[in-house]
Amino acid sequence: MTALxxxxxxxxxxxxxxxxxxxxxxxxxxxxxxxxxxxxxxVFVSVFDNPALAPLEDQxxxxxxxxxxxxxxxxxxxxxxxxxxxxxxxxDIGKLAVxxxxxxxxxxxxIPLYLTCSAIIEEGLEVDTLRALAKSMALxxxxxxxxxxxxxxxxxxxxxxxxxxxNTAGIGIIREGVNLGADRCRPGDAVLVNxxxxxxxxxxxxxxxxxxxxxxxxxxxAALHELIAELLAAAPATRFIRDATRGxxxxxxxxxxxxxxxxxxxxxxxxxxxxxxxxxxxxxxxDPLYLAxxxxxxxxxxxxxxxxxxxxxxxxxLGRGAAIVGHVTGESPGxxxxxTAFGGRRIVDMLVGDQLPRIC
Amino acid sequence: xxxxxxxxxxxxxxxxxxxxxxxxxxxxxxxHRPLSLMEVCGGHTHTIFKFGVETMLPDxxxxxxxxxxxxxxxxxxxxxxxxxxxxxxxxxxxxFGDAMRVPGSKKSLLQAKAGGAxxxxxxxxxxxxKLARLYPExxxxxxxxxxxxxxxxxxxxxxxxxxxxxxNFSLFCNHITIIPTIKAILxxxxxxxxxxxxxxxxxxxxxxxxxxxxxEHYKRPLVIAGFEPLDVLQSVWMLLKxxxxxxxxxxxxxxxxxxxxxxxxxxxxxxxxxxxxxxxEWRGLGSIDHSGVRLRAAYARYDAERKFSVPAIRIxxxxxxxxxxxxxxxxxxxxxxxxxxxxxxEKPLGALMVSSEGACAAYYQFGAIPRQKQGTNAA
Ligand code: SF4
Numbered sequence: 001m002t003a004l005x006x007x008x009x010x011x012x013x014x015x016x017x018x019x020x021x022x023x024x025x026x027x028x029x030x031x032x033x034x035x036x037x038x039x040x041x042x043v044f045v046s047v048f049d050n051p052a053l054a055p056l057e058d059q060x061x062x063x064x065x066x067x068x069x070x071x072x073x074x075x076x077x078x079x080x081x082x083x084x085x086x087x088x089x090x091x092d093i094g095k096l097a098v099x100x101x102x103x104x105x106x107x108x109x110x111i112p113l114y115l116t117c118s119a120i121i122e123e124g125l126e127v128d129t130l131r132a133l134a135k136s137m138a139l140x141x142x143x144x145x146x147x148x149x150x151x152x153x154x155x156x157x158x159x160x161x162x163x164x165x166x167n168t169a170g171i172g173i174i175r176e177g178v179n180l181g182a183d184r185c186r187p188g189d190a191v192l193v194n195x196x197x198x199x200x201x202x203x204x205x206x207x208x209x210x211x212x213x214x215x216x217x218x219x220x221x222a223a224l225h226e227l228i229a230e231l232l233a234a235a236p237a238t239r240f241i242r243d244a245t246r247g248x249x250x251x252x253x254x255x256x257x258x259x260x261x262x263x264x265x266x267x268x269x270x271x272x273x274x275x276x277x278x279x280x281x282x283x284x285x286x287d288p289l290y291l292a293x294x295x296x297x298x299x300x301x302x303x304x305x306x307x308x309x310x311x312x313x314x315x316x317x318l319g320r321g322a323a324i325v326g327h328v329t330g331e332s333p334g335x336x337x338x339x340t341a342f343g344g345r346r347i348v349d350m351l352v353g354d355q356l357p358r359i360c
Numbered sequence: 361x362x363x364x365x366x367x368x369x370x371x372x373x374x375x376x377x378x379x380x381x382x383x384x385x386x387x388x389x390x391x392h393r394p395l396s397l398m399e400v401c402g403g404h405t406h407t408i409f410k411f412g413v414e415t416m417l418p419d420x421x422x423x424x425x426x427x428x429x430x431x432x433x434x435x436x437x438x439x440x441x442x443x444x445x446x447x448x449x450x451x452x453x454x455x456f457g458d459a460m461r462v463p464g465s466k467k468s469l470l471q472a473k474a475g476g477a478x479x480x481x482x483x484x485x486x487x488x489x490k491l492a493r494l495y496p497e498x499x500x501x502x503x504x505x506x507x508x509x510x511x512x513x514x515x516x517x518x519x520x521x522x523x524x525x526x527x528n529f530s531l532f533c534n535h536i537t538i539i540p541t542i543k544a545i546l547x548x549x550x551x552x553x554x555x556x557x558x559x560x561x562x563x564x565x566x567x568x569x570x571x572x573x574x575x576e577h578y579k580r581p582l583v584i585a586g587f588e589p590l591d592v593l594q595s596v597w598m599l600l601k602x603x604x605x606x607x608x609x610x611x612x613x614x615x616x617x618x619x620x621x622x623x624x625x626x627x628x629x630x631x632x633x634x635x636x637x638x639x640x641e642w643r644g645l646g647s648i649d650h651s652g653v654r655l656r657a658a659y660a661r662y663d664a665e666r667k668f669s670v671p672a673i674r675i676x677x678x679x680x681x682x683x684x685x686x687x688x689x690x691x692x693x694x695x696x697x698x699x700x701x702x703x704x705x706e707k708p709l710g711a712l713m714v715s716s717e718g719a720c721a722a723y724y725q726f727g728a729i730p731r732q733k734q735g736t737n738a739a
Binding site: 339340342345347 | 370409411412414415589590724725
């Protein structure tokens with residue numbers, strides 16, 4: 001758990017928190033008046049409660065001196081979440097919005113500290129749904145030891161957004177000496193993942209119910225900053241970490257190959273994947289290498305640290321299924337090649353388009 | 361997966377490859393040039409690339425990826441018609457996903473959708489019929505596409521609509537037939553194909569008999585093949601065995617699924633609903649006689665071409681596009697002048713670059729290894 005700098009106590013003016021009693025969000029809640037304040041108070045402030053948020057200024061304020069004690073660089077990221085449906089096996093859009101942005105910070109080697117939360121709400125959304133999602137965000141943030149320190153809500157006309165879109169931005173601090181980048185991969189390096197791939201994508205598609213498959217696949221949605229911190233301690237020369245979200249393992253590897261100008265070779269038989277997920281993809285004609293994950297990282301480590309890295313990942317509850325899936329090569333620069341289980345070889349390219357929409 | 365694992369067993373693959381090598385040693389032609397085998401069906405093309413089958417085969421066997429991808433052979437004018445239908449007020453245009461990106465002369469269905477047309481992806485024509493029940497005030501048009509494989513399901517959907525008295529459903533029929541197409545390829549003077557892998561799914565419907573003329577008249581062997589990688593390897597082995605033994609027959613590797621006789625029920629539905637068109641325009645191959653079907657007059661009210669006014673303008677393929685030559689196996693995809701330059705999966709110029717079953721897209725995405733093997737410029 002990350003220690004928070006504790007100097008952001010601003011004298012909070014004491015005021016009574018608003019509540020709402022209507023069952024659905026209406027355009028009135030976006031009007032900037034008391035209805036909006038009541039919505040924010042009732043749904044968000046009540047569960048995000050923390051000293052930086054309490055003053056409800058238009059911005060959260062941090063002490064630079066405190067932040068700089070944790071490291072020498074600030075990491076800053078943002079991501080929007082439009083997943084459909086809002087609730088799915090293994091998570092919901094709220095948990096996703098918190099874990100996703102934490103992971104975006106953590107894969108850069110940053111200690112995640114503060115998040116923002118912007119909600120774009122379609123009129124007609126049930127307030128209870130919103131409450132449940134805000135609670136889920138608060139829970140995920142508390143579990144991860146980060147605070148949601150500022151936010152915004154907008155309500156839009158029916159049909160101009162689908163139920164709820166969330167945006168979270170995040171700030172973290174990168175420790176001195178930690179330097180990760182896709183361009184740093186070198187021939188001979190090992191490529192690792194921290195567990196079963198494709199669960200999130202398959203769970204979302206399944207939850208949409210288009211397919212009427214009765215498989216019990218759950219999203220792997222999780223915050224990975226602790227796992228990553230342990231990995232960096234065990235394998236300090238780690239070159240590169242990326243969370244394999246949209247576009248999956250295949251996309252991350254292609255980005256690494258292109259950025260480093262090296263080739264990457266993987267083995268289909270070494271790639272951890274549930275039989276159910278494979279079968280699911282088979283039926284839908286999807287390639288599971290491109291399925292989204294929300295709790296999986298791809299990391300590239302030098303050969304002499306691969307054993308330590310694997311051991312460290314496997315020692316963490318979110319990395320039990322970790323595996324070395326391939327290595328960086330000097331051949332076919334910029335390309336990812338897979339040795340198929342059948343015994344052939346093929347290129348694993350960037351996905352062109354047709355990505356499954358609204359997966360996160 | 362247990363079931364399919366049996367057909368993806370790498371040990372069995374190795375054993376088959378050893379047998380294939382032995383056969384090659386017995387075939388005279390292989391001393392002068394590689395054997396060209398064409399897989400007619402896009403499903404096979406997909407399997408070949410997905411499992412890297414081509415990279416396992418010896419250099420003496422070359423696979424030519426034929427015209428069997430229904431999305432790929434759709435002419436631009438037909439795509440324009442789709443877009444026009446989709447943009448008709450009150451219409452919900454339903455289609456299989458892989459047709460969304462096929463370029464028309466101005467835009468694809470995907471672009472039409474982005475521009476506000478109501479285009480929806482469905483997994484079967486019955487899903488489209490469901491929409492018709494759900495939105496009685498809308499006109500649901502289904503984009504019927506494919507060989508004999510998908511024809512029965514659209515035919516049955518039309519019959520179902522008729523039974524239920526559903527009036528707001530129609531079919532934009534672009535179904536095509538396999539036999540005239542193979543014949544057109546065989547009649548092409550530049551052709552040099554030593555044998556065919558026959559389309560498994562189509563054959564489930566039409567059986568094996570209709571292929572006989574290929575062996576009898578054109579003296580080319582054909583093996584109807586399944587879609588798992590071992591099916592493909594075994595079918596290649598069967599073709600080589602025929603060639604080595606000087607035989608020329610229609611054989612059925614996929615007999616766990618494909619019967620010798622046609623599926624009568626499916627064909628009956630097809631014959632009831634469709635009639636042959638005099639000709640159908642193919643992208644890259646031009647017009648082929650009797651290669652397409654349309655709805656019979658009795659089902660005219662389910663025919664989108666009759667119900668709505670579609671522009672039906674013939675649009676020539678771009679000059680630089682060499683899809684036809686690739687389809688006939690005259691040139692390899694990467695030998696097309698625009699391959700990977702003006703024509704990429706992001707911005708396809710020719711249809712073979714569009715679907716993952718198209719030969720050019722498959723090479724572009726999966727294929728740099730064989731391309732390098734052949735010593736040409738990899739993208
Ligand atoms: S590269 Fe493009 S234009 Fe050339 S044959 Fe392939 S699809 Fe057709």
